[in-house]
Amino acid sequence: MKKICLTVTTVLLSTIMCAPTWAANAYSPNTATAQMEKAPLVEIRNAQRAFPGILSGGQPTDAQLKEAKNKGFKTIINLRPVKEHQGEKEANKVRELGMNYVNIPVSGARGITSQNSQALIQALSDTSKYPVMIHCASGNRVGALFALDAAQRVKLSTEESIEVGKQSGLTRLAGLVKNIIEK
Numbered sequence: 001m002k003k004i005c006l007t008v009t010t011v012l013l014s015t016i017m018c019a020p021t022w023a024a025n026a027y028s029p030n031t032a033t034a035q036m037e038k039a040p041l042v043e044i045r046n047a048q049r050a051f052p053g054i055l056s057g058g059q060p061t062d063a064q065l066k067e068a069k070n071k072g073f074k075t076i077i078n079l080r081p082v083k084e085h086q087g088e089k090e091a092n093k094v095r096e097l098g099m100n101y102v103n104i105p106v107s108g109a110r111g112i113t114s115q116n117s118q119a120l121i122q123a124l125s126d127t128s129k130y131p132v133m134i135h136c137a138s139g140n141r142v143g144a145l146f147a148l149d150a151a152q153r154v155k156l157s158t159e160e161s162i163e164v165g166k167q168s169g170l171t172r173l174a175g176l177v178k179n180i181i182e183k
Contacts, residue, residue, distance in 0.1 A: 039131040040071035046139040053130040079136040081105035117148040139169025
């Protein structure tokens, strides 16, 4: 009897501990990337490699952009509005390095919208432009847009969608994202 109880407890604990992994495995912003490897790691703030070919996180420095180029990145997606952080300077630097530059201006919490989430997914549709680095100031907006996509396009549950977001940078915007999903 003791052995059965231990086995059941072990199975239950492993199920609970693996639940977040199920959410990430059930979601991909681009199913065509399933065979890709993880994006190379560049030590940007809050760096996350939750999906094949994609690195998400906070604002990269010029040196980190150069490192990204040297590690094979082809595209930089900036979710910060131009006025928020010298966006034109970054755009010029990225283009000077020979990479693609995409700006989807997500103005803080009010920029967490279905339209911006769809714009991000559209920007990720061309797999010839991978690996991709996506950033905002901290990675929070990146995760928020992935969470919205997980709920709205992929139809994951609210809990699973929030977990997808957290694995790609979502932090303090989690409550807002949950409210948007549940409307």
